[in-house]
Amino acid sequence: MKVLLIGNGAREHIIAERLAEDSELYTIMSKKNPAIAQLSKKHWICDSENPDEVAKCITGHDFDLAFASPDAVLAAGVSDILEKHGILVASPLKSAARIEWDKAFMRRLMLENKVSGQIKYQLVNHIEDARKAIMEFGEVAIKPVGLTGGKGVRVTGDHFTTIEEGMTYVTEVFKKDGQVLIEEKLIGEEFSFQCFSDGTRIAVMPPVQDHKRAFEGDIGPNTGGMGSYSTGKLLPFLEEKDIEQATKILQETVHAMKKNGTPFKGVLYGQFMATKNGLRVVEFNSRFGDPEAMNVLATFEGSLADMLLSITDGKIERAKFSNKATVVKYLVPEGYPDKPLKDQPVTIDSTVMERIGAKIYYASVYEKEGAIYTTGSRAFGILGVADKLEDAEQIAEEGCRYVQGKIWHRKDIGTKELIEKRVQHMKELRNM
Ligand code: AMP
Ligand code: GLY
Numbered sequence: 001m002k003v004l005l006i007g008n009g010a011r012e013h014i015i016a017e018r019l020a021e022d023s024e025l026y027t028i029m030s031k032k033n034p035a036i037a038q039l040s041k042k043h044w045i046c047d048s049e050n051p052d053e054v055a056k057c058i059t060g061h062d063f064d065l066a067f068a069s070p071d072a073v074l075a076a077g078v079s080d081i082l083e084k085h086g087i088l089v090a091s092p093l094k095s096a097a098r099i100e101w102d103k104a105f106m107r108r109l110m111l112e113n114k115v116s117g118q119i120k121y122q123l124v125n126h127i128e129d130a131r132k133a134i135m136e137f138g139e140v141a142i143k144p145v146g147l148t149g150g151k152g153v154r155v156t157g158d159h160f161t162t163i164e165e166g167m168t169y170v171t172e173v174f175k176k177d178g179q180v181l182i183e184e185k186l187i188g189e190e191f192s193f194q195c196f197s198d199g200t201r202i203a204v205m206p207p208v209q210d211h212k213r214a215f216e217g218d219i220g221p222n223t224g225g226m227g228s229y230s231t232g233k234l235l236p237f238l239e240e241k242d243i244e245q246a247t248k249i250l251q252e253t254v255h256a257m258k259k260n261g262t263p264f265k266g267v268l269y270g271q272f273m274a275t276k277n278g279l280r281v282v283e284f285n286s287r288f289g290d291p292e293a294m295n296v297l298a299t300f301e302g303s304l305a306d307m308l309l310s311i312t313d314g315k316i317e318r319a320k321f322s323n324k325a326t327v328v329k330y331l332v333p334e335g336y337p338d339k340p341l342k343d344q345p346v347t348i349d350s351t352v353m354e355r356i357g358a359k360i361y362y363a364s365v366y367e368k369e370g371a372i373y374t375t376g377s378r379a380f381g382i383l384g385v386a387d388k389l390e391d392a393e394q395i396a397e398e399g400c401r402y403v404q405g406k407i408w409h410r411k412d413i414g415t416k417e418l419i420e421k422r423v424q425h426m427k428e429l430r431n432m
Contacts, residue, residue: 001305002026002062004087006048006078007069008033010330010361010381011290014297015069016040018304023065028057034372035362048073051081063087067308071147074286075101079266090308092266096257097286099264103181104145106284113256117249117272117281120184130170130182134163139185142166144173150212150224151337156185159221188275189237189426190282192228192292193246195270196319197254198311199263203319204247205296207235209422210289214337216412223337224378227330227396227413230295231389232323236419237426238274245279246272253284265311276429294361294383295326325389327396327414330363331380334406340376346405348372348380358399359383379407390416 001023005016008029013036019025020039027036027043037043044057049072066082067090068074074097083089091097098105104123111118122133123145134140139156154160154169173180191209195202208230214220234243250270257264269285269292288296297304301320310316333340346365353360364377380403384395393414400409412418 001064001309003305003308004028004058004063004066004082005036005069006054006067006073008036008048009070009290010363010378011288011293012036012069013361013363013381014294015067015288015304018297018300019067022303023305026061026063028054031364032366033362034365034367048078049076051077054078055081055085058082058085065090065305065309065312067091069287071097071100071285071287075147088309088312090266090311092264092286093262095262096264096266098262099253099257099268099284100286101147102145103143103283104179107181109256109260110253110281113252113259115249115252115256115281116245117279119186119280122182124170124174124180124182125178127171127174130174130180131163131167133182134166137182137184140166141183141185142169142173143181143183144177145179145181146177151222153222186273186275186280186282188273188280188429189422190271190273191235191238192289193243193250193270193272194289194292194296195250195268196307196311196316197250197264197266197268198314198316199258199265200254200314201316202247202250202254202268203307203316204250205319206230206232206299206321206323207238207243207246208289208292208295209235210292211410211413216410221337223332225289225291225330226332226410227328228289228291228295229325229327229389229393229414229419231325232299232321237422242274242279246270249279249281274426276432291328291330291381294328294381296321298326298359298383298385299324324385324387325392327384327389327392329382329396329400329409329413330378331382331400331403331407331409332378333374333376334408336376336378336408341406342374342376344374344406345371346374346379346403346407349402349404352402353399356395356398357384358395358402359385360399360403374405374407382409389414389419
């Protein structure tokens with residue numbers, strides 16, 4: 001098959017790697033990812049968030065299948081333009097990706113269709129209503145309705161304390177967007193649960209826990225994600241019934257989207273909070289998680305191209321995974337996320353990496369005169385895969401040592417100590 005992939009991060013690097021196993025890969029990137037370029041038979045560099053630019057790239061080319069990956073590309077309607085070109089598309093149309101780019105739409109969809117896992121929320125269109133909502137809910141999450149790369153949410157106790165501080169952020173968002181979403185604060189443990197959806201049926205992937213906060217011990221600002229782990233089965237702080245409930249919520253959401261006239265074909269990613277009262281939906285994403293894609297695609301068995309094809313023909317079957325544990329650690333530039341050092345050279349000892357079994361996925365880096373340089377964003381995802389979680393963690397950690405430059409990573413991701421904290425936290429909540 002000739003498969004077209006759109007995107008250029010570490011998430012897309014592993015998608016590209018899996019697609020290139022049995023397909024001829026073509027890619028469109030907004031910035032050249034040297035590793036993805038190497039896997040591609042042909043690549044184009046253009047503003048991939050502009051459907052017209054994407055259309056220009058592919059004019060005169062035929063593809064059997066296309067997959068647009070990043071949130072902003074989906075929100076721009078790139079799947080729609082690919083479909084208009086007569087290509088089978090395994091990523092959601094703009095109207096379906098709305099479940100991610102319009103958080104008010106998502107909450108309303110859940111409410112109107114009685115999807116489980118709902119929370120108290122208010123979409124504020126008049127700023128005076130915000131204060132009332134904050135007073136009513138007590139602790140809250142304040143968020144812009146649209147896409148913010150995971151960095152737009154401010155939570156009581158984590159990012160601010162007083163109502164006035166909350167209102168300062170409300171005002172800031174309101175000035176930009178003319179609306180703001182206020183939600184009750186959820187307390188519990190978060191996890192990501194993704195599925196392939198053909199518009200009607202779903203095939204679920206193993207649950208993963210991402211780490212959004214910048215610094216060790218889960219402190220500091222939110223980031224795009226600093227790393228993630230999966231046991232390949234249940235996460236240590238979850239119970240079997242949590243996964244049953246998460247599956248039910250994803251399935252109900254896919255049904256709701258169909259009923260709404262916006263069938264969801266692609267990868268649907270539920271961000272869940274396991275609370276003392278059961279699962280609640282933090283958000284839905286219309287794509288693979290980044291870094292979560294590295295956890296699930298490292299253990300996905302079979303042909304990813306075939307799985308994506310089954311999204312388009314409505315014939316999804318169960319997805320199979322090897323059940324191995326995976327740990328991803330993101331290497332980020334010094335000073336990330338607030339004041340990242342840019343344009344720093346890095347060297348990668350690929351021979352040793354290969355020997356220890358660590359894999360490296362290129363995120364935001366560029367190549368100049370044969371050397372690799374960082375930008376201001378996350379640079380590489382380092383992946384370890386093993387039967388046991390502690391071994392996967394060791395491999396990823398050791399792998400990080402063989403990339404040298406002005407970069408750092410969270411050493412605590414996937415470690416026993418941090419996971420034990422999560423297990424204890426959940427135990428306390430469930431016993432309350
Ligand atoms: P989002 O961009 O919606 O994924 O939010 C980013 C992060 O903010 C989430 O991963 C949570 O850690 C946090 N967050 C979002 N909504 C809530 C909420 N209602 N309660 C507590 N934390 C939240
Ligand atoms: N891992 C967070 C995200 O992809 O949104």
